Amino acid sequence: MTGITMVSTCRFFSPILVTICVIIAGGVACEEKPKPSEPPRCTSCCGPAPAGIPGIPGTPGSPGRDGHDGAKGEKGDTGSPGTVENPSGPLTHVMKQCAWPVLNDDRTSGIIKVCEFTKRSDRTALRVLWNGDLRFMANTNGVGACSRWYFTFNGEECSDPVPIDSYIYSNSVNNRHRTTSIEGLCFGISAGRVDVEFRLRRCNGYTVDGRPYTGRQSAVRIIVEEIHLAD
Missing domain, CATH: 2.60.120.1340 (Jelly Rolls)
Incomplete structure (x- = not known):
């Protein structure tokens, strides 16, 4: 290059433009160009995005298998004595x-x-x-x-x-x-x-x-x- 000494190149990204700076002997030359293909990125100035549309419910799954038998419970209290209608059992002929x-x-x-x-x-x-x-x-x-x-x-x-x-x-x-x-x-x-x-x-x-x-x-x-x- 004639009369130009390139020391370094830097890029500053914004949502829309890309700034390219070239350090030369006499100073720094900068040029802004549109960002080629990367979509804009939101900065802290953007608020939360609105909620999206609810999706379609999925198909219910098949019933699961029965679980294992639970632990045996404790023996209950003894009931009160019943009324004896016929001590010898059912009445027959x-x-x-x-x-x-x-x-x-x-x-x-x-x-x-x-x-x-x-x-x-x-x-x-x-x-x-x-x-x-x-x-x-x-x-x-x-x-x-x-x-x-x-x-x-x-x-x-x-x-x-x-x-x-x-x-x-x-x-x-x-x-x-x-x-x-x-x-x-x-x-x-x-x-x-x-x-x-x-x-x-x-x-x-x-x-x-x-x-x-x-x-x-x-x-x-x-x-x-x-x-x-x-x-």
Whole structure:
């Protein structure tokens, strides 16, 4: 270069222009030119840019897998005792049979047989049945007599609703045996052991005994059944 000594070159950038300075022997020569391609840069004088338009929501992802089971919790407090409606469990059909192959009992009064039964509820009824041979005859023709066969429960006759019994009258000495059933329902019997007794005595209003006979040369039975009736 003629008469020019270049020491250094510097560039000063602004948003629009580029200043180029050349140091020569006599001083510094500067020339401003437009910045070729770099976009303008904001300085501290510019404020924050406005918010852009919200984007479109993305597609929901697939459900994740179940996590691992959590830790076992502590044992809870013990609940209060429940009300016992029926200590023996749900009420079902309960039946018992007491049977004897040959009885041959010729007594005129007293307990013929006893069948022990465990009653489960105060609210149920007992159905009892006697089935077997009975005979009654008078001691003398023309002189009437009567015997009564009946049930008791722990020594007491049924009072709810009525006694369970059978009267047999005769004024003859004819020796007639026949199979007889005596049965009925009794309410008001407490839960627990119940002795179901089949008994015999003279009928009310008669002063002499006849000749009763129970279970001659045949099987006899007492059946006891606890039943729950509809309210």
